[in-house]
Amino acid sequence: MKDRDIQAHDNAMKRIAHHRKGEVSRRRMMQTSAAAVGAALAADFVPKTVHADVGGTIVHFASSGKRLANSLRAVKPLFDKVFPNVTLEVVSKPMSEALTQINTYMRSKSDAFDVITQDHAQFAALDAMGALTDMGPYIEPFPEWYEDYKQDVPQRYRHMWNVPKGPAPPGYVAALAPDGNAMMTFYRRDVFEKAGIKVPVTWDEAVEAAKEIHDPEHERYAYCAAMARNFWAGYQFYGILRSWGGDYFADEVNGDWTPTIESEEGYQSLRILTELQKYAHPGSANFGEDEVNQTFAQGHALYSPLTWGTATLNDPTYSEFHEDWHMDLTPKGNTPKSDHRALTGGFGQFMPTWGGNRETAFAWIKFLNSGDREDLDGSPLIADAIVGAGGQLSRASTLSRWADRKPFFVGLQKAYPVCVVNAPVIPEAYAIMGAVGEEVADAVNNIKSTEDALKDANKRTKRIMEDSGYYD
Amino acid sequence: MHQTSLGRLINVLAIIVVALWLIPVAWVALTSIKPTKIINAPEPTFYSFTPTDEHYIEIFDRFMFHRAMINSLVTVGVSTLIVMILALPAAYAVARMGLMGGDIWALSILSLRFMPGVVVVLPYFKMANGFGLIDSQLALIIVYTAFGLPFAVWILRSFLLDLPKEVEEAGRLDGLSWMQIIFRLILPMARPGIAVTAIFTFVFSWNEYLFSLFLTYDKATTMPVALQKTIDLYNVLWGSLSAGAVIQLLPMILVVFLLQQHIARGLALGAVK
Numbered sequence: 041m042k043d044r045d046i047q048a049h050d051n052a053m054k055r056i057a058h059h060r061k062g063e064v065s066r067r068r069m070m071q072t073s074a075a076a077v078g079a080a081l082a083a084d085f086v087p088k089t090v091h092a093d094v095g096g097t098i099v100h101f102a103s104s105g106k107r108l109a110n111s112l113r114a115v116k117p118l119f120d121k122v123f124p125n126v127t128l129e130v131v132s133k134p135m136s137e138a139l140t141q142i143n144t145y146m147r148s149k150s151d152a153f154d155v156i157t158q159d160h161a162q163f164a165a166l167d168a169m170g171a172l173t174d175m176g177p178y179i180e181p182f183p184e185w186y187e188d189y190k191q192d193v194p195q196r197y198r199h200m201w202n203v204p205k206g207p208a209p210p211g212y213v214a215a216l217a218p219d220g221n222a223m224m225t226f227y228r229r230d231v232f233e234k235a236g237i238k239v240p241v242t243w244d245e246a247v248e249a250a251k252e253i254h255d256p257e258h259e260r261y262a263y264c265a266a267m268a269r270n271f272w273a274g275y276q277f278y279g280i281l282r283s284w285g286g287d288y289f290a291d292e293v294n295g296d297w298t299p300t301i302e303s304e305e306g307y308q309s310l311r312i313l314t315e316l317q318k319y320a321h322p323g324s325a326n327f328g329e330d331e332v333n334q335t336f337a338q339g340h341a342l343y344s345p346l347t348w349g350t351a352t353l354n355d356p357t358y359s360e361f362h363e364d365w366h367m368d369l370t371p372k373g374n375t376p377k378s379d380h381r382a383l384t385g386g387f388g389q390f391m392p393t394w395g396g397n398r399e400t401a402f403a404w405i406k407f408l409n410s411g412d413r414e415d416l417d418g419s420p421l422i423a424d425a426i427v428g429a430g431g432q433l434s435r436a437s438t439l440s441r442w443a444d445r446k447p448f449f450v451g452l453q454k455a456y457p458v459c460v461v462n463a464p465v466i467p468e469a470y471a472i473m474g475a476v477g478e479e480v481a482d483a484v485n486n487i488k489s490t491e492d493a494l495k496d497a498n499k500r501t502k503r504i505m506e507d508s509g510y511y512d
Numbered sequence: 513m514h515q516t517s518l519g520r521l522i523n524v525l526a527i528i529v530v531a532l533w534l535i536p537v538a539w540v541a542l543t544s545i546k547p548t549k550i551i552n553a554p555e556p557t558f559y560s561f562t563p564t565d566e567h568y569i570e571i572f573d574r575f576m577f578h579r580a581m582i583n584s585l586v587t588v589g590v591s592t593l594i595v596m597i598l599a600l601p602a603a604y605a606v607a608r609m610g611l612m613g614g615d616i617w618a619l620s621i622l623s624l625r626f627m628p629g630v631v632v633v634l635p636y637f638k639m640a641n642g643f644g645l646i647d648s649q650l651a652l653i654i655v656y657t658a659f660g661l662p663f664a665v666w667i668l669r670s671f672l673l674d675l676p677k678e679v680e681e682a683g684r685l686d687g688l689s690w691m692q693i694i695f696r697l698i699l700p701m702a703r704p705g706i707a708v709t710a711i712f713t714f715v716f717s718w719n720e721y722l723f724s725l726f727l728t729y730d731k732a733t734t735m736p737v738a739l740q741k742t743i744d745l746y747n748v749l750w751g752s753l754s755a756g757a758v759i760q761l762l763p764m765i766l767v768v769f770l771l772q773q774h775i776a777r778g779l780a781l782g783a784v785k
Binding site: 074076101103104105106107108110129131132133134135136137141144148150152259329330332333334337338339340348349350352356357358359360 | 547548549552553554573574575634637638641646647725726729730737740741743744745746747748
């Protein structure tokens, strides 16, 4: 099964290259548009069932980019074969603007879109706007399909899409997500092997490893992370805080919104970040994730114990270090409450309240989330199309199938079972991340003491929550 | 001799300044033909690489830049034409027809341009949504016309004020109507000013991002928004971004070259005071 699928994908890629230049070039293949990947995969695809009874037009809005709109465009030719009477349009806006643009459309109760792909971090806000639809009734007629989905997508990740209450009480199914991501350790295996270091398991080991491999004289800085003085630094802090057993609030699930940032776990987290900063790339304090990845690609940074990263790092056309970058679990603290807790995020598909053609829209969402299950009306090529277009997956089985060629997927496989949501599931999450991030950056850059930064982060978080009426 | 040395020095300084201005443009052009691996290499290079067309292929293939180009040309071209047709009589009225409080009128018109786009973009979005104009070229043409007109009137007015009144008076004595005076007498004299105004109007709309972002999502998307799509999640596609930037720059360079005589005269005559 494994060999056959990989063979199918390789053949598709070769066919694309052949069509274009007559000469197979891996570089050329990687540049191929997602639609061409999908078309090539669909060329020999004969679906077991054709749903000619389902029809209509659906418009799917997604952010531009390989992981998002491109993945959808790659799957579309396969979907077109299974649902020949459905007209599917995939439309997109720039990644950097799309998340807020979606909220604008939803705030305006726009009926322009039937399916939308959105970042999980925005779902609490969407819920507050009344923009989400419970997919439960649409899933119900397909128990076998859903059982397979539940078995394959790790529970912690799957429950994240149950809004409004987040992971513990299930809430309702607001979205299904074939895409997934998690914060992981990124490390240069060649450098670690040369130094005789294993991938750090605890944060103190991470600091030691950074100290060992730091080589600023040759512009090879040990550590790099998105520590810009905004929500990026907030993510770094939150990721470490969770691994020490801390959180932003006393009990989010049960509605105790007392901020708990000023705590022993908070102190340990800031201590680690401050220690790591000694071995940081000079730009790290102002970096977002795209600059971090660029620095990794250029070989000027060698290690990040906590980053979102990108699967593109393993693309041979992207970096000369593509074979050296490997991914693993993020470290944990060394107290009894500590554990590996990888912050997770991703993009899920929801049906906006004001959209139309619900049954058909759900048929498309279900198809996208079918992974390898041809026998369940999906296609074994769906995952291949997504990966071929540059996407990354949430289904464990498809991650396994690609693990031998995608180190990024190995990291995801390890991270999903221990993942936690990347931010509190409330509309105020971004504002809090931003406020805490500013305090964290000030402490790490020695503008404030650790104690003062934690105290102020607590105070600012409480004020945001007060202003939103959480304590009334 | 002294004059010549000073002249040479000024020339050298001018070349240095121009070179400094051109370095980023040259770097963007170079990046557009570098393989991605070279763009991400540990050491930047100016010349030691084999040029590639992969980013130009990608920008058209994956980012549908050809469609964005057509949209830009149509929306910006049509709106510039409408602006110029409306701006000339309006500017003439404000400059020459002795309107009561002519300066206040002129300032009031210009004040519309003071308003930041972000203040009105949401109302525009709501209106376009209500009229079913989202993702249509028409929505952008309307907005670009509305935003381009005040500035065009203002700069044309200042240019018209510099034209000799005697010609118009002679025309009036010969029995020409206002419109005949504008189109038969003023228009030929005002060509440099009109060219400069048209270029400014065209450039503002050509580079416009905010309204295009809000009012389009696919079929009517213009080049600046399409260019932004090369910024992927956690990863900037520098090669494609540079290729797109070069393509977006080319029509501007072409227009400026074609109209350079008019621009020089227009600027010298004070069209953009």
